Amino acid sequence: MRLSVVAAISHGRVHRRLGLGPRSRLDLLRNLVTALVRHERIEAPWARADEMRGYAERLIEYAKLGDTNERAMRMASFWLTEKDLIHKLFKVLAPRFQPHPGSYTRLLQIPNRDGLDRAKMAVIELKGNPFPPLIHPRRDTEKTLLNQLLKGYREDVQQATAL
Amino acid sequence: ALVVVSCPLLRLHGLLQRCWGRLERCFLPGVSGGQSPPWGPALAVQAPAFLPQPVNDASESSEAPSLLDSVLWMAAPKKRRTIEVNRCRRRNPNKLIKVKRNIDVCPECGNLKQKHVLCGYCYTKVKAETRLIRMEIHKKEGGPFNAPTVETVILYDGEKPTEKDQGKRIIERARKRPSWFVQN
Numbered sequence: 001m002r003l004s005v006v007a008a009i010s011h012g013r014v015h016r017r018l019g020l021g022p023r024s025r026l027d028l029l030r031n032l033v034t035a036l037v038r039h040e041r042i043e044a045p046w047a048r049a050d051e052m053r054g055y056a057e058r059l060i061e062y063a064k065l066g067d068t069n070e071r072a073m074r075m076a077s078f079w080l081t082e083k084d085l086i087h088k089l090f091k092v093l094a095p096r097f098q099p100h101p102g103s104y105t106r107l108l109q110i111p112n113r114d115g116l117d118r119a120k121m122a123v124i125e126l127k128g129n130p131f132p133p134l135i136h137p138r139r140d141t142e143k144t145l146l147n148q149l150l151k152g153y154r155e156d157v158q159q160a161t162a163l
Numbered sequence: 164a165l166v167v168v169s170c171p172l173l174r175l176h177g178l179l180q181r182c183w184g185r186l187e188r189c190f191l192p193g194v195s196g197g198q199s200p201p202w203g204p205a206l207a208v209q210a211p212a213f214l215p216q217p218v219n220d221a222s223e224s225s226e227a228p229s230l231l232d233s234v235l236w237m238a239a240p241k242k243r244r245t246i247e248v249n250r251c252r253r254r255n256p257n258k259l260i261k262v263k264r265n266i267d268v269c270p271e272c273g274n275l276k277q278k279h280v281l282c283g284y285c286y287t288k289v290k291a292e293t294r295l296i297r298m299e300i301h302k303k304e305g306g307p308f309n310a311p312t313v314e315t316v317i318l319y320d321g322e323k324p325t326e327k328d329q330g331k332r333i334i335e336r337a338r339k340r341p342s343w344f345v346q347n
Contacts, residue, residue, distance in 0.1 A: 038310060039297070041293065082308055082310075083308075084308045084309065084310045085310055087310070087312050088310045088311070088312060091312040091313075092311075092312060092313065092314055096314070108281055109279060109280045109281065110280065110281050110283075110286055111280060111281075111283045111286070123281075123286075130296075130314070130315040130316060130317050130334070131289075131292075131293045131296060131317075132289050132292055132293065132341070132343065132344040133289075133344075133345075134281060134286065134289055135281070136271070136343070138270065
């Protein structure tokens with residue numbers, strides 16, 4: 001059987017391998033999570049930011065369980081290497097995201113890095129941060145065809161109900 | 164060997180025979196008598212009981228046949244590739260660079276951007292302003308590891324905190340509010 005060839009091909013494998021090994025990958029992601037909680041908006045290679053997003057959101061869900069929860073406190077003390085950020089997590093971020101059911105982060109791609117490697121970069125930020133917004137969601141103007149047709153339909157319905 | 168010499172050399176012959184007899188006795192006593200020769204082995208070296216025979220069979224089977232045979236076995240082009248064939252290969256669509264059709268104009272600044280990527284100009288603008296805000300935050304915090312336990316709000320020239328911003332830390336920026344940073 002060709003067991004050795006199967007080990008060399010990686011078709012369909014979804015898990016990323018970052019850094020020097022599994023422990024190094026966790027350390028990398030832990031540093032990124034600490035930076036995100038401190039600065040609320042960071043720029044990183046897209047693969048690392050994408051990987052880190054899941055861990056950051058789960059950490060916030062743990063924080064929502066409350067300060068007194070033993071498991072939440074252990075998670076926070078593992079994932080945040082700077083201990084003043086544990087206070088920030090439980091006192092600032094947990095109340096901020098209490099009404100939201102999920103998706104506390106926003107991941108957006110930015111132009112490739114300027115250095116020699118031209119790496120695919122992304123900016124990841126916590127929603128509700130005090131900084132200027134990165135995207136302005138635009139509403140379509142009233143002058144588009146679809147909006148004019150919808151406006152006409154609404155007026156017809158109103159006339160029909162008025163009569 | 165017995166040499167027959169002429170009469171005037173009889174004394175020389177006798178001398179030669181005596182010298183030869185002395186030499187024989189000195190250097191070849193084993194030949195003349197039954198004694199063991201005084202010479203022992205000049206040099207004694209430790210060596211295995213038998214010398215290993217050079218094994219030719221395995222090496223001959225593992226290596227490729229000799230140089231002349233291998234030259235006949237390797238792949239080589241038969242004819243020169245013509246320029247028409249070369250052009251077909253070099254200009255085949257899978258070798259050309261793909262045309263990007265996902266480039267748009269940013270509605271804010273008018274620069275070009277890819278559809279799924281943020282506009283470079285707008286992002287640089289926001290990044291510069293964020294950097295200045297972070298410098299103000301750093302001045303206010305005064306040192307490392309002083310993350311506050313309250314939210315933060317940024318106010319520009321001539322702005323007052325509203326009732327929504329009651330319990331928050333205020334960061335002042337000494338400039339007019341930019342048009343793209345809408346106050347919530």
